[in-house]
Amino acid sequence: MADTPITIGFANLDFNNLFAVELQKALQQAADAHPNVELIVRDNAMDSARAKANIDEFLAIPVDVAVIFHIDQRLNTQLIFPFRLKKIPTLALHIPIAGSYYYGIDESATGRLGGEALVEWVEEHWDNQIDRVICFTDRGFTDTHQMRMDSVVQVLRDNGLIEGIDPFYIDNGSSAEVSKRNFLAWLDNSQDTHGVVMCVNDNTASGVIQALEETGRTNDFAIVSFDGTEVAYDAFKNPAIHFVASPYIDQRHSGQPILELCLKLANGESIPEKNYVQSKSLTYKNYQSQ
Numbered sequence: 001m002a003d004t005p006i007t008i009g010f011a012n013l014d015f016n017n018l019f020a021v022e023l024q025k026a027l028q029q030a031a032d033a034h035p036n037v038e039l040i041v042r043d044n045a046m047d048s049a050r051a052k053a054n055i056d057e058f059l060a061i062p063v064d065v066a067v068i069f070h071i072d073q074r075l076n077t078q079l080i081f082p083f084r085l086k087k088i089p090t091l092a093l094h095i096p097i098a099g100s101y102y103y104g105i106d107e108s109a110t111g112r113l114g115g116e117a118l119v120e121w122v123e124e125h126w127d128n129q130i131d132r133v134i135c136f137t138d139r140g141f142t143d144t145h146q147m148r149m150d151s152v153v154q155v156l157r158d159n160g161l162i163e164g165i166d167p168f169y170i171d172n173g174s175s176a177e178v179s180k181r182n183f184l185a186w187l188d189n190s191q192d193t194h195g196v197v198m199c200v201n202d203n204t205a206s207g208v209i210q211a212l213e214e215t216g217r218t219n220d221f222a223i224v225s226f227d228g229t230e231v232a233y234d235a236f237k238n239p240a241i242h243f244v245a246s247p248y249i250d251q252r253h254s255g256q257p258i259l260e261l262c263l264k265l266a267n268g269e270s271i272p273e274k275n276y277v278q279s280k281s282l283t284y285k286n287y288q289s290q
Contacts, residue, residue: 006266007038008259009058010067011051015043017203018229019251020069023093026255027067037259046071046174048079055079062088064266067258068100069093071138071174089265091258096274101265103258103275110247110279111151114224117245117283118152118196119159121222125242130156132195133167134186134221136204138174145200152198152224172204179207187215195221202231202246209241218242228282228290236287245283 010027013020024041031039040063042054051070058066059082066083068090070076076097080090084099094104122128133156135149149167156162170186172179179199199205205225212218218240225232228248235243254277264271282290 003036004267005036005038006034006065006263007040007061007063008065008067008262008266009054009061009063010039010041011044011054011058011070012041013044013069013071014046017046018231019201019203019227022251023069023254026251026253027258028255030255030259034259034263037263044070048072048075051079055082059083059086059088062086064088065262066090067093067262068097070095073097091261091265093258101261101271101273101275103254103261104277105148105249105279106276107145107147108151109276110226111148112155113247113279113281114148114198114226114245115152115155117281117285118222118224119155119161121242121244121284122161122196126194126222128161129194130161130165130196132190132192133162133165134183134195134197135167135169136172136179136183136197136199136208137169138172138200148200148226149198156196167198172200172207176203176207176210179204180211181207183208183211184215187211187217193220197221197223199223199225201225202227202229205235205243205246206231209235209243212241228280232282233287236284243284245281247279248282249277249279 012024031037044051083090090100092100092102096102137145170182197208202225222242222244224244225246228246232246235241261271
């Protein structure tokens with residue numbers, strides 16, 4: 001019923017993460033258009049203890065639907081288990097959780113967009129030469145971002161650019177600061193001049209860029225990232241940085257479809273188990289028109 005009160009609990013990734021903030025704004029705007037919907041938002045701060053406290057609060061209320069965007073894929077299934085016991089439906093955003101419905105990025109398709117842009121850039125600027133592949137990811141994730149990175153690597157392999165080269169993985173520590181520190185340590189022993197750096201998101205990329213700028217190595221590495229935030233646009237505009245692509249989903253339009261899924265779940269209606277959002281290509285060639 002349209003007038004039935006519905007309470008939605010949203011445990012968001014991190015209030016300091018641009019991607020998460022844009023998503024939250026879009027969902028809040030969609031909820032505000034429905035007087036019968038109360039959206040309760042809490043900050044997970046990329047911390048599992050905080051996430052658990054938020055979930056406990058939602059259980060105590062109790063909410064009609066729980067929306068979870070949390071970084072620790074290894075623990076997420078345990079975190080949502082109490083909702084299953086109370087038969088409260090859950091919707092996972094961008095990081096799949098076993099036993100929960102999913103709304104978010106098609107990781108493989110998104111990775112291919114980044115890989116295709118990189119192939120084009122390397123052909124134009126480095127005569128198809130790559131001597132190193134670095135992948136910055138987060139140890140809190142398992143298969144989620146691995147699929148994204150694997151897709152980029154596969155596109156490079158399919159185009160014959162990295163025969164005999166295996167990716168080297170560096171932990172981003174879920175922050176730009178840790179990404180910068182870890183990359184600086186790695187650069188101390190690197191003589192590469194045609195390296196590719198794949199960043200799990202733009203927040204990570206900002207740390208990578210800072211490390212390259214501090215060491216004067218911006219000309220030696222090309223960067224592919226994801227999320228299409230202001231970090232990406234600033235990097236595209238900087239001619240000293242080889243910033244190639246940052247595929248993204250338009251969060252401004254995510255609020256309404258997420259809310260519609262929540263309303264259906266609250267009313268006992270069925271929804272698809274997986275609800276993918278098509279990513280958009282954002283590259284060094286098209287960023288000015290986006």
